[in-house]
Amino acid sequence: MTKIHSSAVIEPGAELDETVEIGPYAVIGAHVKIGAGTKIGSHSVLEGHTTLGKDNQIGHYAALGGAPQDMKYRGEPTQLEIGDRNTIREFTTIHTGTVQDTGLTRIGDDNWIMAYVHIAHDCIVGNHTIFASNAQIAGHVQVGDWAILGGMVGVHQFVRIGAHSMLGGATVLIQDIPPFIMAAGDKAKPHGINLEGLRRRGFTAAAITTLRTAYRTLYKAGLSLEQAKIQLAELAAQADDGNAHVQELLSFIADTQRGIIR
Template sequence: MSRIHPTAIVEPGAQIDDTVEIGPYAIVGAHVTIGARTTVGSHSVIEGHTTLGEDNHIGHFASIGGRPQDMKYKGEPTKLAIGNRNTIREFTTIHTGTVQDTGTTTLGDDNWIMAYVHVGHDCQIGNNVILSSNAQMAGHVLIGDHAIVGGMSGVHQFVRIGAHSMLGGASALVQDVPPFVIAAGNKAEPHGINVEGLRRRGFSADAISALRSAYRLLYKNGLSLEEAKVQLRELASAGGDGDEAVREFVDFVESSQRGIIR
């Protein structure tokens, strides 16, 4: 029995695994590839040069692979690449990239994308990320693994959200959030280390303690950013269990282009 509903439209050229299920009135474009055991909800549109891996679930009325909302876009064949085991819920919009960046918007594996989320052009979303309902990512946003973005939050273009960080609901984020940090507010400000999330993911007590020390150096000791960077580098070479995490923290801070939340 066919897994494609008779009212769905799959354009010639689309590469659809035999195990894919496509619901009523869904539309799949000619340049789309969909991997095994993926389900596409009713009325959803998957278009553009879009690739979905295996075991993804696309909710009803989602719009995947649409043209970037960028006035410089002139119809170039840019791409959207989505990995495996992602849940993308109702009315989510995810756009392809632009030639002004890498040309590809990416979404990794095992992400949980709730209803009405927008992922703009050229965003790079890692693995095991949670984007809560109505979270809005402007173009060129980078989000690290295991990060959480709260519902109704807006993220400015070119902002980075570090791994294992958490942005609270209804926040306005205009600068980078370092990894492992909790941020919230309009405009978003730092509110400590994401201790509970780190414990759940198996970080040791020593690693969490080292990250707390790194946070105090950056935010609580009255140091300038350059002074804090020097002391953070020293902390990252202390020879303890938290060295790798602290190095990730300070590498992120040192590579920030928009500046970090302060």
């Protein structure tokens, strides 16, 4: 049976699995859908066309599915989709999308989103990411799987954050950060590959060695970006272990619109 505190407000039309728990003074809007095992903390507001999967933990005072902070927004029924097993802590804000993009903000599965995080309209967040407290990402940002954003990170709109990358605390990111890279600074600068993270996720020693070579090629060899791309393609063709990772790096660079951090 659904456990809904007597002070919570559930608007007609909301769809809640029978195992959902809703804390005191929470507000659930008419177009919200909440999957099995999800718990909503006290005073949280879930509104708009918002869908949550199963086994999510939503902290107190979270605000999910609010209208995008975009002056072009005119009340269109855009969406927020949140997957399974996410932890979203206190005072986090995540907004729906805009029709200028796909109309969708999406959070994947197994993400750890700490207090006071802001994820703006049209962002796409993968799986297994970590957002430390006060990380703030603007609209249309893409965050790859296993990426880590340190506390008080600020990310410019339309930036892409590659898989397995890591941003140090208070980093300002205005261009794309490629996969596997660590960066920090009030204008993000690269600081090697995310070595410890890759080890924890089971990357082989040979794959890590290949990625280290790729990093030196991209950032330490004094090459132009076009020259580095040629050498990275040659490395990808030679490497027995790490080939797919270098190819991922190359594909990311090829698709950049804002340029990569240098």
